[in-house]
Amino acid sequence: MISRKTIYRLTGFVVLLGAWETYVALANPVPTLAPSIIEVLQVFPADPKGILLAAGQTLLAISTALVIGGALGTGLGLLLGRRSSLDLALAAPVLFFATIPIVTWVPLFVLWVGVGQAPILACGMLSSFFPSFQAGRGAAANPPREFIEAARNLGASERDLVRAVIFPATLPVLLSGWRSSLQLTFLVLPVAEMLLRQGGIGAMVGRGMDLARADLILFAQLTLGVLGALIFLLVDGAERYWLRWMHADDPGY
């Protein structure tokens, strides 16, 4: 049975799609500029293999960029958070680079590593790096002192401390950093794909622009939206499980 919450959530989509269809039916605009929903959905049967491949390529690129960029960012952040001299020397330049719009790196990456998947991945990794770096730095600079002291008093070794106290206590901050990394990567990487046209859903948007086909662009956007929703549902689920102790008082959990 469908819950009331789900019905409310679906209502928004239905109203939006209904409004679009009504506009197309009444205004009768040029089909290539404002296609109907059916025309947009017909993009898939025209090239199902190509679209699935493009979606897979984008997903793989986002995952790879997130894992590598996130791990590097978290690692460096934790290191700098623990070592004040290193933090003084490196944090300012890293944070300066974080202010530069990531898409502007695309031409440089092309010059340095050539056209292909590499500059797109590099862009994605950079997007994943900065939020994880900030989170790692924050987590390391603010260790849960009272819990560390309590664990030490109960006889915990350094290894026990890291595994059973420091890691779970800082996990909420680190996960929040990874979530931001994923959001940013999801925003930036398809743009890089669109600029370089090396495959992926971003490239499909670019092709739609080249061919002046709004149905292609809208279908690519729809695919990105669905992919994003699925990814964030997965992330939410993982977060709910790992941080279930934080939501013990929330009846929704």
Added chain:
Amino acid sequence: MRTILDIESLSVSFHPVPGTVIQDLSFSLDQGSRTALVGPSGCGKTTLVRAIGGTLDATVSGRVQWDAAISTPVPIVWQDVRLFPWMTVRQNIEYVLRLRNSGESPSAADLLEAVGMSWAADLWPSRISRGQAQRVALARCLATGSEVLLLDEPFASLDAITRRKMGTFLLDLALSRGLTYLLVTHEAREAIELTDRILVLTDRPARIAAEFVRTDGRFEENIEDRIWERLSSS
């Protein structure tokens, strides 16, 4: 009676903060004794407990000598409880049992039973009240196998009724298990009810201003007034 803790000329300061928090403090604890340290808020009671419990990161001079039979660090029951919120009540106890890893230690279930908290074994600490959490914290300290407990104002944030119940519970537990404890408090009444020896501390730097001992099961007449006199004149 065997002396299990001997403190001699203990002084504590926090570099670079000027001044001394504890100055030239000496006393000892006998096995099975129940001692209170009473002092005004901010006089350095918690610092003293942390120095004795071996968790203090400060400049310490003097001697804190535990009997060789006592395994250190001696567990502290904290005012702010400090149960690990990402572990269930049972996991909090099991964690300590694993750390100490002594073959003859009781099970988590036994310890929770001893503090009357078996029913909460699978709950997160955030789902139980402050008084209940403090009972679990006591069980967690008992899981270390220690027969000595350091109690840092463990009932300070409880309401009056829970506070009284917890005091009685602590006393019964100590008597039934032969525990030695050092209770830090700023409440004279609590010290009188739960201990047989009271050390009154001065304001910073903390020094011992007076000592009261229960003889033949009783403290001297007007003990509460005398403690307050000492506290207000220090």
